Amino acid sequence: MSEFDQSRDQLFTAQRSAGDFVFDDSVASVFDDMISRSIPGYRTIISMIGVMANRHCQERSAIYDLGCSLGAASFAMAEQVSCKDYRIHAIDNSPAMISRLQDRLRSSGTPQIVAQCADIAEVEIINASVVVLNFTLQFVAKASRDALIKQVYEGLRPGGVLIISEKIEFPDPNLNDLFTELYYNFKEQMGYSKMEIAQKRTALENVLVPETLDGHRQRLSAAGFSALDVWFQCFNFASLVAVK
Ligand code: GEK
Numbered sequence: 001m002s003e004f005d006q007s008r009d010q011l012f013t014a015q016r017s018a019g020d021f022v023f024d025d026s027v028a029s030v031f032d033d034m035i036s037r038s039i040p041g042y043r044t045i046i047s048m049i050g051v052m053a054n055r056h057c058q059e060r061s062a063i064y065d066l067g068c069s070l071g072a073a074s075f076a077m078a079e080q081v082s083c084k085d086y087r088i089h090a091i092d093n094s095p096a097m098i099s100r101l102q103d104r105l106r107s108s109g110t111p112q113i114v115a116q117c118a119d120i121a122e123v124e125i126i127n128a129s130v131v132v133l134n135f136t137l138q139f140v141a142k143a144s145r146d147a148l149i150k151q152v153y154e155g156l157r158p159g160g161v162l163i164i165s166e167k168i169e170f171p172d173p174n175l176n177d178l179f180t181e182l183y184y185n186f187k188e189q190m191g192y193s194k195m196e197i198a199q200k201r202t203a204l205e206n207v208l209v210p211e212t213l214d215g216h217r218q219r220l221s222a223a224g225f226s227a228l229d230v231w232f233q234c235f236n237f238a239s240l241v242a243v244k
Helices: 031-038 042-056 072-080 095-108 142-155 173-189 194-204 213-223
Strands: 062-066 087-092 113-117 128-134 156-169 227-234 237-243
Touching (some): 042 128, 062 072, 062 142, 128 142, 213 237
Parallel strands (some): 062 087, 087 113
Antiparallel strands (some): 227 237
């Protein structure tokens, strides 16, 4: 548990009418609890992003945390990166997330993190040594994903890395069903009821659009990344690293 831990996520406990999931203040206020009980391995992924960022950060370069939410990956990187003269750009288009992140930055004394409320499709990536897309690309319109990854590639220095975590789907329908069911079993184990799980699933239906690992690999190769592979996977959640 971090010093920032907030309230428990009970957003989907009551019967609710259909409506798409949005990253508003009610979500931001319980987000730490929500994401750590909803993504198997989330805390491990966050901590390893810090380890990888320390390995790849270059002096006088920029680190980007795209779709940073409350800044978990940014704080992990700030804690672990030892190279000199770098800045972490923590970017999210949810005003509720960014306002809470600003509060955290004010009280945490981490001047190397700069928060910005913006659409990541419109942010210029410049002089980057590390770019993180931790469960963000899945919320970007599919038609815009190629351009975004290409832009990240162009903005990275040689030797720089992109770390990208996503909910994934499987080409084999039986495996897809199995991993989906195992994932719901995990959520029940984390204290969510069947009704909460079903309602959240409906709310996310048109908002979170997963792709296959092959789809991600192809997009990363097409953008120019030469070395890339999965470094973490649990059921239908995976994280890849791609080196320029
Ligand atoms: C973490 N990375 O804790 N531009 C900017 N932000 C966006 C966009 C966009 N176009 N689309 C979605 N977002 C975080 C977790 S959460 C994952 C990331 C989840 C933002 C959105 O506002 C939200 O804060 C974040 O991407 C996705 O490591 O909730 O499953």
